Amino acid sequence: MAGKNPNAPTEETVLAVKHYTDKTFSFSLTRPASFRFRSGEFIMLGLMGEKKPILRAYSIASPSWDEKLDFYSIKVQDGPLTSKLQKIKIGDKVLLGKKPVGTLVLDALLPGKRLFMFSTGTGIAPFASLIKDPDVYENFDEVILTNTCREAGELAYGKELVDSVRNDPLVGEMVGDKLKFITSTTRDDYPVKGRITTLIETGELFDLIEGEPLNPETDRVMICGSMDMTLDTKALMEKAGLQEGSNSNPADFVIEKAFVG
Numbered sequence: 001m002a003g004k005n006p007n008a009p010t011e012e013t014v015l016a017v018k019h020y021t022d023k024t025f026s027f028s029l030t031r032p033a034s035f036r037f038r039s040g041e042f043i044m045l046g047l048m049g050e051k052k053p054i055l056r057a058y059s060i061a062s063p064s065w066d067e068k069l070d071f072y073s074i075k076v077q078d079g080p081l082t083s084k085l086q087k088i089k090i091g092d093k094v095l096l097g098k099k100p101v102g103t104l105v106l107d108a109l110l111p112g113k114r115l116f117m118f119s120t121g122t123g124i125a126p127f128a129s130l131i132k133d134p135d136v137y138e139n140f141d142e143v144i145l146t147n148t149c150r151e152a153g154e155l156a157y158g159k160e161l162v163d164s165v166r167n168d169p170l171v172g173e174m175v176g177d178k179l180k181f182i183t184s185t186t187r188d189d190y191p192v193k194g195r196i197t198t199l200i201e202t203g204e205l206f207d208l209i210e211g212e213p214l215n216p217e218t219d220r221v222m223i224c225g226s227m228d229m230t231l232d233t234k235a236l237m238e239k240a241g242l243q244e245g246s247n248s249n250p251a252d253f254v255i256e257k258a259f260v261g
């Protein structure tokens with residue numbers, strides 16, 4: 001008889017589902033007692049397919065002290081996983097991997113004063129975990145989270161998230177006025193319009209936060225979005241003199257592609 005694979009995903013129960021737009025939804029799963037992760041990491045997650053599991057990388061969107069695990073997902077109508085995953089209901093089972101990994105972690109950055117978190121769309125998910133982590137506020141004087149979406153309705157998740165962090169009994173007091181949240185859209189009427197790359201290049205971002213332009217001496221950056229967004233934002237970081245870091249070689253900025261499909 002074949003032995004049980006110790007790395008096989010576990011079956012977790014859906015505790016909550018919330019649909020934000022026709023393109024995005026969030027859900028919560030039970031957390032195995034042995035499941036440990038660092039804020040900002042991702043995990044393989046999915047559903048059983050006809051023959052084998054369909055698993056994709058998902059950033060964990062809840063803090064490491066939470067009893068449950070939160071996720072924020074795109075819905076792709078013909079996506080192999082999300083076409084099905086978007087239909088989950090409370091009580092359903094979802095497969096959860098055992099090995100959280102990733103580079104959007106404090107360990108991959110050198111000490112600094114300002115921490116920027118640039119996200120587009122569901123790329124905000126890893127930052128949902130990080131902005132609830134007390135270490136972030138212990139290590140940095142200022143935390144600037146940005147989320148840019150095509151349409152204004154897609155910004156609702158981030159707005160709820162930031163409100164909940166500010167009112168959180170555990171971290172709310174530490175957050176104080178250290179956390180700034182900048183939102184913009186690219187295809188809808190909205191007070192701030194433009195891609196994050198444009199807001200950085202024109203300096204509008206720094207006007208909005210009433211701060212100085214990027215400075216490698218003081219600034220650390222985490223980036224999460226589409227392939228194009230991460231590459232274009234990375235180029236701007238390098239232009240500003242920041243160097244890319246990793247778990248084994250911490251530096252000034254780190255990047256991760258948000259999962260699509």
Ligand code: A2P
Nearest residue numbers: 120121148149150186195196197226228229232
């Ligand atoms: P835009 O509407 O101008 O393409 P997507 O859903 O395609 O991932 O886009 C999410 C957000 O990311 C949109 O606001 C989109 O702007 C923006 N975006 C797309 N490509 C880039 C890029 N190369 N650099 C910065 N932002 C981008």
